[in-house]
Amino acid sequence: MDIRLVFGQNMRRYRLAAGLSQEAVAERMGVDRAHVSSMERGQQNVTLLTVREAAQALGRKSMEFLDEDAAAAAAASGSAAKAPRRKRTKS
DSSP: OOHHHHHHHHHHHHHHHTTOOHHHHHHHHTSOHHHHHHHHTTOOOOOHHHHHHHHHHHTOOGGGGGOHHHHHHHHHHTGGGOOOOOOOOOO
């Protein structure tokens, strides 16, 4: 499995487990929400520093984000695919 997808699936799983939005994680990491979204989709080739920042933002260990078995299990169960939707309000 592509390591970018492994990182992204694990990041999404830990974010949802913490009950945080992409925006909240982005704020904790000092990045834009779109960057968090790209990382979760496996579209970013993240640095070791980014792995560490994500771990700190989510209260996890850096190595947990690179766990291929956890990412594969989450993908197989579909648990990483379901995220709460925010209701949009009309302006």
